[in-house]
Each structure stands twice: as structure tokens, then as C-alpha cells.
Amino acid sequence: MSATELVASARLTSVARTSDAPVEVQAASVPGAASTASRSYKALIPARLNLLLAAIFGISQAYFLVLYPLGLIREPSAAIAALVVSVALAYPSWVLIHEGIHNMLYPARDANDRVSRLLSILHGSPFAVLKLVHLLHHKYNRVEDYAEAYDPARTSWSRAAVHHYYTVLAGRYWSEVLACLIVWLPQGRRDQVIKDLIGDGEMGRRIKSTLAKKSTLQEARTDAALCLALLGASFWLYRHDVWVLLAALSGRALLVSFFDDAYHYGTARNLPEAPQPARNHELGPSWIVLHFNHHGLHHRYPSLPWSALPAKAREEGLVYDGGFVASALRQLRGPIPISELPAPAPTAGSRARTGSSSKVLNGSAVTEERT
Known part of the structure; x- marks a missing residue:
């Protein structure tokens, strides 16, 4: 199955952020979507x-x-x-x-x-x-x-x-x-x-x-x-x-x-048209946390099984926003006035966020998509 089909089926079960729909949109509610989602993501579950x-x-x-x-x-x-x-x-x-x-x-x-x-x-x-x-x-x-x-x-x-x-x-x-x-x-x-x-x-x-x-x-x-x-x-x-x-x-x-909470500390306020503001933190043996350090990626593709996140990161040339532990330690800086949070930017990707220490995989940055 192509990456485009995988992304499309991920969206079928992603959270509907701007509607009054149920908390999680079920693929079965979309005509012909249930079998597509089943063939794609259920097959990837380890x-x-x-x-x-x-x-x-x-x-x-x-x-x-x-x-x-x-x-x-x-x-x-x-x-x-x-x-x-x-x-x-x-x-x-x-x-x-x-x-x-x-x-x-x-x-x-x-x-x-x-x-x-x-x-x-x-x-x-x-x-x-x-x-x-x-x-x-x-x-x-x-x-x-x-x-x-x-x-x-x-x-x-x-x-x-x-x-x-x-x-x-x-x-x-x-x-x-x-x-x-x-x-x-x-x-x-x-x-x-x-x-x-x-x-x-x-x-x-x-x-x-x-x-x-x-x-x-x-x-x-x-x-x-x-x-x-x-x-x-x-x-x-x-x-x-x-x-x-x-x-x-x-x-x-x-x-x-x-x-x-480390993946969200100090990130931008959100708007419906903005990408999910969550970071991805670099961790060498990321399997020890079931690749949960790819948290920004998870927010974009919430139906991707944990085992599929590294491949998706490589596919997109994921940019990390600092190290796993170092980024978590930033929380010790304390609370932040809401007016000092970065403004939401609909086109912002990982590279565009301020204050990040980024390492590029495969030489390119991620263009974030709204789920």
C-alpha cells in the first residue's frame, strides 16, 4: 500500500478538532473506509x-x-x-x-x-x-x-x-x-x-x-x-x-x-488550521519507549502503530526538536505566561519552531500536515 493511502486511512481515525463529531472519528462512519483502514493500519500492528x-x-x-x-x-x-x-x-x-x-x-x-x-x-x-x-x-x-x-x-x-x-x-x-x-x-x-x-x-x-x-x-x-x-x-x-x-x-x-508533557512544553497555541503543536525528541534506542519520542509524528498520524513510526520518520526526513532527556528538562524552567507562547502558524513545521535544537534525517525537514 502506498504512503498516500496509508496517510489517508490514518486520517479516517484521527481526531476531529473543529467539529462536534465524537471524540475519535471512526473509519466505519465513512463509506468504504472501514476496509481500507483495516487493510492498512491493522495489518501493521505487531x-x-x-x-x-x-x-x-x-x-x-x-x-x-x-x-x-x-x-x-x-x-x-x-x-x-x-x-x-x-x-x-x-x-x-x-x-x-x-x-x-x-x-x-x-x-x-x-x-x-x-x-x-x-x-x-x-x-x-x-x-x-x-x-x-x-x-x-x-x-x-x-x-x-x-x-x-x-x-x-x-x-x-x-x-x-x-x-x-x-x-x-x-x-x-x-x-x-x-x-x-x-x-x-x-x-x-x-x-x-x-x-x-x-x-x-x-x-x-x-x-x-x-x-x-x-x-x-x-x-x-x-x-x-x-x-x-x-x-x-x-x-x-x-x-x-x-x-x-x-x-x-x-x-x-x-x-x-x-x-x-515534555513534547508540548512551550509549543505554540493552536488553531484549527494549524498543525498539531507537538515535538519529536531524539533518542538513540527509541524502542525502549516504543518510539514515543516521535510524538509530533504521532499527533499527525494517530492511527500509526508504534512500530511504524521510525519508517515514517525516515520517509519524511523528520527533524528532531532536541534530545529526549534535554527537552524534558526544559520543563524545569517553570510556567510560561500564555502571551509568551509562540503564535500559531498554519504553515509551521518542525524546522520553523523557535528554540529547537534540530537534527535532520535524510537531509530534509518535515512539512507537517493537520490530522
Whole structure:
């Protein structure tokens, strides 16, 4: 299948940013599109590898939650080393959940969702909530969804700094865990909490309306109960060494939160006609994060499986916006007044963005396309 056909089918499931359509446009809603999308992207999913990774990540997260305190590994140094590895795998585990959010973990939808829900429970948050919020992130990225930007007329720098540093150092993850409690609130109280946390914009309203649906809420509550039960069991098992569990959970929160927002820090405000403002960060062995460092590319082609991103990057001569770790460390500069963010530029590509340290692959820059 040609690159043109692949890009066309990617758009069939990309997020509709300017319409009142559902969060994710389904290929089946376009005449003749379902079979095209199936032939293209579903065929690219590394299904067996994804299931193997799901098993590895699932065991690793179960290890630090329940198996470590049970003394599965008797040798202390080996047990601690395994614990550290388990915490480090929290980030690629989240990336695999992200594949499931885009229905790209496994070709069969039921299997995709079952594996994603299991991994999400081990992650500590209901899959239904993770999926809802992430797809809305695609729709409202840099329109309503800012982590670091603030309005000096409404908020002081110090207050914005507390919010920003908490978000990037731990809060992004803990907000996902907090969802386990929020979904159990009565609708009126739940809606108020969502408004307080996210605001009263379109993104918050979409979250409230979706969680009001019986099927979505039932699934979220079922998974939330399992998340809380697992977390409670972990604290009981670690009751004599609670600090070890808190350290492990803090490490998971740091990795997920710190690298999740790094691709968007300081990027331009968004307009419907502008390309998705997300960066691509250079990382040598990018397979260790399932190529999630190609984040700008993912925003343009959200239906491309993770394994297909490097080839797409080479095809387009992708320009990287700095290194993976160095770019994430930029977040430590603190919050940014919203007026100081770069202005949206409909024709801006990776090379046009200011403040980037770019390395060109194949000698050319990317011309970004709106999904």
C-alpha cells in the first residue's frame, strides 16, 4: 500500500478538532473506509510482539505492587534491582496502554480493550478514563489543554509554578489515580470536581457528558474498584516497609508525568488550521519507549502503530526538536505566561519552531500536515 493511502486511512481515525463529531472519528462512519483502514493500519500492528510486551509489562508492574513484598526473589540485591527495573518499565507500559487507546495494541477490538484494561488496572487508573482524556487531548491540545501556560491577569507566577511543577513531577499520574475516586461520586459532585480540576471549557464538558453514559461509567467504576483493591493490597503487603512502596509509586509518577508533557512544553497555541503543536525528541534506542519520542509524528498520524513510526520518520526526513532527556528538562524552567507562547502558524513545521535544537534525517525537514 502506498504512503498516500496509508496517510489517508490514518486520517479516517484521527481526531476531529473543529467539529462536534465524537471524540475519535471512526473509519466505519465513512463509506468504504472501514476496509481500507483495516487493510492498512491493522495489518501493521505487531500483534504478537505487543502481547509479549503486555505480558512483560504486566508482570513487571505486578512485581513491584505485590510480588516484591511477597519475597518472590530471595536475594536482596537482585530483588531491589528487579524493583528498580519494574519502576522504569512503568513509562513504556503506559505507552503500550496508549496504543490500546488508539485501538492499535491488537487488531481485534475486544482483545485490544481487555489487554488495555488489565494494563491500566496495574497502572492504577480505569482504561475508560485514560482513553477519554487522551483522545480529548488530541482534540484540544494547545487549545484548552495546557500544562505550563498561565494568564498573569488571573494567576500569580508562584501559584502557576506550584501547579506546573506538581503536574510535571508527579501530578499528571496522580490525577489518573484520583479518577478511581472521582468516578464513584454522584453525578452533580463529580461534575463539580471535573470543573474544578479541568475548567468549564469544552474539554471539561465532554468529559462530564461521556462519564454520564451508563456503559462508560460502569466500566470505569469496575476498573476503579479493581485499581483501589490492588493498591490497598499493596499497602497491606508493604505494611512493614511502606516507604519502599511510596518510593516505587513516586518513581512511576515521576516518569509518567515528566515525560508525558515534555513534547508540548512551550509549543505554540493552536488553531484549527494549524498543525498539531507537538515535538519529536531524539533518542538513540527509541524502542525502549516504543518510539514515543516521535510524538509530533504521532499527533499527525494517530492511527500509526508504534512500530511504524521510525519508517515514517525516515520517509519524511523528520527533524528532531532536541534530545529526549534535554527537552524534558526544559520543563524545569517553570510556567510560561500564555502571551509568551509562540503564535500559531498554519504553515509551521518542525524546522520553523523557535528554540529547537534540530537534527535532520535524510537531509530534509518535515512539512507537517493537520490530522
